[in-house]
Structures are given as structure tokens and as C-alpha cells.
Amino acid sequence: MIRSKISAIIDKYLDNRATPAEEQLLTHWLDVLSAEGTPSDALTPGDKEQLRRKMLQTIRQRTGQPIRTYHIWKRMMAAAAILLAVTVAGWWMIQQRTSRPIAWLELSTGIGEMKKLVLPDSSTVWLEGNSRLKYPAHFRDKRDIELLYGDAFFDVSPYPKSPFTVYVDSLQVRVLGTFFHVRAYQQLPMEITVNSGKVSVSKHDQLMGMLTANQAMRINWNDYTFSRMEVSPLNISDWMRREIVFDNMPLRSVLHLLENYYRVKFEIERVPDMQITGSMPATLMPYQVFNILEELTDHQVIVQARGGNKVTVRHK
Secondary structure (H helix, E strand, O other): OHHHHHHHHHHHHHOOOOOHHHHHHHHHHHHHOOOOOOOOOOOOHHHHHHHHHHHHHHHHOOOOOOHHHOOHHHHHHHHHHHHHHHHHHHHHHHHHHHHOOOOEEEEEOOOOOOEEEEOOOOOEEEEOOOOEEEEEOOOOOOEEEEEEEEEEEEEOOOOOOOOEEEEEOOEEEEEOOOEEEEEEOOOOOEEEEEEEOEEEEEEOOEEEEEEEOOEEEEEOOOOOOEEEEEOOOOOHHHHHOOEEEEEEEEHHHHHHHHOOOOOOEEEEEOOOOOEEEEEEEOOOOHHHHHHHHHHHOOOOEEEEEEEOOEEEEEEO
């Protein structure tokens, strides 16, 4: 693609049809040969300057005669020389990029906090409260990041030749381009939910399963047993409004999840083994959360006592 564009601009330049912007770009390509940092083992400084002058001389020998009067070998030499210059410069830039070590960065959030991160490939991550993500300053052949713990939504830019992989503990969640959610708090079963596209889940590169839109996998941390389920579609607008959604989630898990949104520690006593489906804004005051919990559980659970940031919850 780059070579064909270069050849087209050379032809237009020799035909006196190049725009000022294209002439400037052509001059820039020629200047690459004498730019500081071009690899010395590819061309010596004298060779580079001599080649650059020959290219300039050949290309600038334009006349008012029709294009058929040009000697084909001159045009081929000009094209070949410029292609060589760009190839050398491109090789050097690739070598420089692949030889330097990758710098790894981290993003973390406090309890109740949410942050948005745009990765080097334009993929977007929304990191929820009490979470930590590790990612490279730039991607090379692979697009690998690590969710150390927490809750994150991913909107992945599609690159068919470069899968996007999220490492969570010993698991690999791999996609090409999709919108999906990973929840990995130690107190809760790990959960992977797909909104669009396709996601593979593996443990040490051994495939556990494939997930498509509106499917989820819930994984036990202890032995990595898992279950699959159909779920309601994820809604990015709900996520941006900080909506906490419970989809057939055990009550104990609901309480542990809320501890990452509010500075409250739930002390659970005789809570019934029940599943919760519903939602609540993450911006509520704690006492409002307690009221909603009682509504969601049909008043089977009450807040019995509060001490500092600890809240006792028991079966009514």
C-alpha cells in the first residue's frame, strides 16, 4: 500500500501534476536519507547524500515535453531510489520500536470511583471501583493487558491479525473486536459477560469455552469450575450512568459487590440463599441502598446495626 502510493506520487511529480502537499511529502521522503539516526550499516553518510542528490537531480529534470519523451530508466531509477529511502527509514523505525523494552503502566480506582482509559489501539476500558489494571504504553504484535482485580468493561477495536487478550489470574479472555465485561473481585465468583462479538475463555491456553452476545460465564476461584448462562444485554448507557445491575446474583454476592461501591463492610448473619435481579444507581447514599436491598429481597433482610463503616445484615 505504501509503495503504490509512493510510486503514484512520483509519477504525478514527473508529469507536473503533483499538488504542493505531495511535493512537500516527496521532499520529506528524500530528506529521510540524511536525517540523523538513519542506520549507518545500511548506507554511509556519503552514500546517502550522493543518492539523495541523484534523486533530486533526476526528479527535478522536468521539461515541457510530453511524458513519452522521458527515458523510462530515469523514472525507474527515481522511483527505486525513493522506495529504497523509505524502506531503509521504515526498517530503522521498526527496529527502534521492537528493540526498546515495553513500559508497563497501571490504572487503579478507589472505592466508588470509576475511570475511563483509552488504550494505544483506541480500545476503551471503563474501570469500576476498587479495581486495578496493568497495560503497556504501546502494543507490538500482541494486544495483552492484565486485570489484576476488579470490575471492567472493554470496548475493543477490531484488528483481525492481532487478538486482544485480558489476563485475569491464570485465565485468558481473548477477543478480536467486541464489547464485554469482566468482574474479578476475590470475594465473588469471576464473571465474564459478552454484549457483542465473540470471546474465548482459556486457562493456561486450554479452552474452557466460547461466549457470544448475551452469554456469561461464572467461574469459581477455588477450582475453576464454571457455569454458563444467558443474561440480559449489557447497556453502555446504563454503565455510564453508574447503574449497578444484579442479574440473578446471590444475595451474599450482591453485598460483597456493594462493598466496592460504598465504604461499608457488611457483616452477614443468617442471610437467606436467594437470587437478586434488579438495579440501583451507584450514586445513592448508603441508607438508600439499604432501603432498596429490603425492597429487592421483599423485606426478608434488614439492617440490624451500624458501627462505624460496618453494617450488620440479617434475615428478618
